[in-house]
Amino acid sequence: MGSVTVGNLPVxxxxxxxxxxxxxxxxxxxxxxxxxxxxxxxxxxxTSQLAGAETTDPNSVNRDGLRNIKIQTEAVGQVFxxxxxxxxxxxxxxxxxxxxxxxxxKLLKRxxxxxxxxxxxxxxxxxxxDLAMEIxxxxxxxxxxxxxxxxxxxxxxxxxxxxxxxxxxVSDAGNGWVVTAHPERYKE
Amino acid sequence: xxxxxxxxxxxxxSSFFVDLSTNEFISWGTSxxxxxxxxxxxxxxxxxxxxxxxxxxxxxxxxxHLDKQLGLPSEVEKQSFWKLMDAAVxxxxxxxxxxxxxxxxxxxPEPNPFAICADG
Numbered sequence: 001m002g003s004v005t006v007g008n009l010p011v012x013x014x015x016x017x018x019x020x021x022x023x024x025x026x027x028x029x030x031x032x033x034x035x036x037x038x039x040x041x042x043x044x045x046x047t048s049q050l051a052g053a054e055t056t057d058p059n060s061v062n063r064d065g066l067r068n069i070k071i072q073t074e075a076v077g078q079v080f081x082x083x084x085x086x087x088x089x090x091x092x093x094x095x096x097x098x099x100x101x102x103x104x105x106k107l108l109k110r111x112x113x114x115x116x117x118x119x120x121x122x123x124x125x126x127x128x129x130d131l132a133m134e135i136x137x138x139x140x141x142x143x144x145x146x147x148x149x150x151x152x153x154x155x156x157x158x159x160x161x162x163x164x165x166x167x168x169x170v171s172d173a174g175n176g177w178v179v180t181a182h183p184e185r186y187k188e
Numbered sequence: 189x190x191x192x193x194x195x196x197x198x199x200x201x202s203s204f205f206v207d208l209s210t211n212e213f214i215s216w217g218t219s220x221x222x223x224x225x226x227x228x229x230x231x232x233x234x235x236x237x238x239x240x241x242x243x244x245x246x247x248x249x250x251x252x253h254l255d256k257q258l259g260l261p262s263e264v265e266k267q268s269f270w271k272l273m274d275a276a277v278x279x280x281x282x283x284x285x286x287x288x289x290x291x292x293x294x295x296x297p298e299p300n301p302f303a304i305c306a307d308g
Contacts, residue, residue, distance in 0.1 A: 115211070179200055185213060
């Protein structure tokens with residue numbers, strides 16, 4: 001798939017950069033900014049959508065918001081290996097965040113990896129990258145362009161499979177990113 | 189003899205039951221056909237109260253990815269969480285099929301707003 005070139009909006013370094021887990025917290029939306037008191041606008045874009053955006057006329061607008069994606073790709077100013085990069089997320093006033101497969105794995109393998117493996121099995125994902133893409137694609141089904149409030153259930157997106165469901169929760173506390181995902185078993 | 193040992197586990201605002209024999213989350217709800225555990229509306233609402241409170245604590249006290257601690261809940265907040273949890277445990281135990289399920293433990297919530305592990 002090659003790489004995606006992206007251009008220079010402020011990047012929230014929490015998710016990216018591959019420079020360790022803690023160095024990136026920029027405090028921009030930190031303790032003094034009480035997220036419980038207001039709603040945030042969250043948009044998640046999977047790189048599967050991004051790939052299509054590369055060939056889109058930057059001036060065009062389509063129903064999937066590809067113009068926004070183009071804006072993001074022009075904004076971040078870095079080249080990513082698309083096999084590692086899985087998605088971008090934007091949160092109102094906090095810029096754009098990006099996520100790599102390794103970060104998602106780290107986040108979701110805290111339990112030793114059994115849930116990760118179960119999610120792979122449920123979704124029929126062949127590899128870690130495939131599962132990461134699936135998780136992000138599920139997250140990207142959350143409604144975009146709307147304001148999510150503290151009591152809104154729209155932070156959780158689900159996709160159903162034969163054996164169970166993949167449930168992906170998105171944070172409204174930080175930068176609108178995937179907080180967790182887990183497999184939920186159905187009745188036999 | 190119950191066949192499935194359950195852990196009650198508030199997992200970021202969405203899940204609650206873990207089958208300890210397989211470490212899988214179990215779907216739950218009031219009526220959906222495929223849900224594994226069906227519960228009364230009252231039991232569901234007490235579970236949701238716990239999950240909502242958990243999320244509020246996460247939102248307030250955890251950073252960016254909810255894996256950074258920005259503060260600690262007060263004793264009052266902690267107590268109200270565990271009080272809701274006790275109510276949920278009771279409601280769940282009344283509503284589960286005792287032949288099939290046994291609640292054997294109650295887990296700390298994840299992410300844990302009371303204290304996050306340093307290795308994030």
